[in-house]
Amino acid sequence: MKAFEATRHFFYQAADQLDISDELREALLMPNREIQVQVTIRRDDGHLANYIGFRVQHDHARGPMKGGLRYHQEVDLDESRALACLMTWKTAVVDLPYGGAKGGIGVNPAQLSKNEIERLTRAFVDQIHDIVGPDTDIPAPDMGTDYQVMSWFRNQWEKYHGFNPAVITGKPVEEYGARGREEATGRGVGTLTQKMVKRLGMSPDQSRVAIQGFGNVGSHAAKFLHEGQFPIVAVSDITGTYYNSDGLNIPKLLRHKLAHPKGLLEGFDDAEHLPVDALLKLDHVDVLIPAALGGVITEENVDAITAKVIVEAANGPTLPVADERLNERGVTVLPDILANAGGVTVSYFEWVQNRQHYRWSLDRVRQELDRTMNDAFESVWQMASQHDVSLRTAAYMIGISRVRRATELAGLA
Template structure:
C-alpha cells in the first residue's frame, strides 16, 4: 500500500511534529492504509474556549483553554489537564495522541485526550484558580463525562483542581458524579496510591531498565529533571531502592551532591521555599547540565522537548527514562540510538498515572475502594507486563523501545478499529 513520505500534517512543529513522526514510522511498519493513517493522525474532536477571569483586584483577564479528544476507539477519552503559560493547541494535540498510545500500551480501555489552559498558576491566588477551573469546566462540560472523557491532573494542576471540576460538573448534572475526573482527593472518591502512581511507575520501569543493562541499583546513580508530581516521587522511590540521586532540578534551579542527595530533606526544603534552589546540603549547578551529568540514569520529568539535537551528544547516562511526556525530540532520539543509550519512552515509562486513574474510575463505578497495597501491586503488574511486551517486541524486530512501544500501541488501536468497523 502507498504511504505518505512525510507525516500527515507536515506543517506541524514541536511536540506535534514528533508525535506525528512516531506515528508515521509505526504506520509504515504496520502497512496500514493512508486513510487509516490519516484518521489516527487527526483528533476526533477538539474544542478551544475563552476563559474570562475577574481577578481578586477587580480587573478582567482572558485566557485560552483547550480540550482535545484524539481517539475513542478503545473506550472513553482519558487525559490530564495542564495549566502552563506555554500551552497551545498543537501541544495539546500531541499530548492527546500520546495518551491514546499510552492507554493502548498498558491495555486500559481508554482513548486519548488532553486539556490545557494557557495560564501561569504561580501568578494567581487559589480563589482565582478556582474561578478559572470552574469556568473552563463549564465551557467544556458538553464534551466530558465518566463515559465520554475523564480529565486528570497534569502540570500545574492537582487534586484540588479535580475536586473543583467534579463539583462544577455535578452541580450542572444535578447529582454527584465522582467518575468525571480521576486524581481526586480520597474524601471525594479518589484512589489510594493515585498521587504517587506516575512516579512509582517511572521507578519500576527505571529499575527494570537498570537490570536489563546489568546495573545494580545499590551501585547506581541518577539525575532527575523536575521535582514536581512526577520527579519528586521518582527521586524518592529510586533513592529508597538504593540509587544515589546525585542531582535534581526545577524551574528555579538545580542542586548536586556526588554521594547522593537526601531526598527527604530536599522535599522539606521545597515545601518551605517552593524550589530546590538554595538547598544547603548540596551544590548549586546549572539546571541545563542535569541531563548531561555523569550518572547511570537520567529521568527527564518536567516538560517536553528538553533532550534535543544540541545536547543529546553530551548525555553521559546509559539509560534515559522519560518521566515527562515527549521530552526527547526526534533528532535527539536518533543521536541517542546511535550512541547505544537506552531510551525508555514516555508512553511506557510514565504510564503509571493512567493505570491508577483507570483503577480509580473502576472503583468509582463500583462505589468501592481498594487498599493501597492492592493498587500498588496491580500497578506493578501492569507496568511489568507492558515492559516485557516492549522488550520482547524490540528484540524480535530490532526496533528501539520507542518504536516497539508505538507499534504495539498503534496496532492495538487499529485492531479495535477494524473490529468495530466504520459507521455508517
C-alpha cells in the same frame, strides 16, 4: 519542531513496521474533536482577565477518552493535540480500555491566587461540561493542576449533570479519590527504572541517577529509587541543579521541598548549586530521568548527555533528531508512553472504584499498578527484540496495533 510533528514522526516509524496504509494512518492520527474556548474571570483586583482553554479528544475506539488538564503558559492547540495523541497510544500500551484526550488553559498559575484558580476552573467547566463525562472523556491532573483543581472541576460539572464522581480522576481521597494516585506516575517511573537497569545488567547501587524536574513525578520517583539503593546525584527545578557526586540526601531534600512555601528546592544547602541546564550535561551519570517539560533533549544538547539509560518521565522530552542520535550511540531510551503511564493506570483504578462504589486498599492499588507496568514492559521489550527496533518504536507498535484492531472491529476502517 512543533509537538504534534514530533508525535507524528514517532507514529510513522512504527506504522512503517506495521505496514499501515496511508489512509488508515491519517484516520488513526486525526483527532476526533478539538475545542478552543474563551475563559473569562474577574481577578481579585476587580478587572477582567481572558484566557484560552483547550480540549482535544483524539480517539475513542477502545473506550472513553482519558487525559490531563494542564495549566501552563505554553498550553496551546498544537501541544494539546500532541499530548492527546500520546494518551491514545499510552493507554493502549498498558492495555487500559481508554482512548486519548488532553487539554488545559494557557495561563501561569503561579501568578493567580487560589481563589482566582478556582474561578478559572469553574469558568472552564462551564465551557466544556457537555463534552466531558464518565462515559465520554475523563480529565485528570497534569502540570499546574492538582487534586484541589479536580475537586472544583467535579463540583462544577455536577451542578449541570448531578452526582457522579467518575467524571474526573486525581480527586482527593476524601472525595472518592484513589489511594496512591499522587505517587502513581513517579512509582511507575521508579519501578520500570529498576527493571530496566537490571535487564541491562547494571547494578542499582552503582547506577548514578539524575532527575530533571522535581515536582510530583520527579520527587516520587526519587523517593522510590532512593529506597531501591540508587545513588541520586543530581536533581533540578526552576531554581537550579543540585548536585552531589556521592549521592544526595533524598529524605532531607524532600523535607526541604515540603517546607518551602512554593515547593521548590531553592535554598537547599547540602549540595553544589549549578545552573538549571547543567543537569543534562553532567558527567558520570548512568540514568537520566527527564521529568519536567517536553522537548528538552534536542539536537543542540544531545551530544552532551553521558547517560547510558534515559527514562522519559515527562511527556515528549526527546525530539526526533535527538532520539536518532541516542539510538546511534546505543543509549537505551524507555519512552514516555510506557515510562510515565503509572498515572493514567491508577486513574483507571480510581474510575473503576467510582463506578463500583467500592474503595481499594493502598496495597491493592500498588500491586495492580506494579503488575500492569511490569506486564507492559515485558510486552514492549519482547516486541523490540523480535523486530530489532527501539523500545520507543516497539511501544508505539503495540499501542497502534491495539487501536487499529479496535477501529477495524468497529467497522470504521
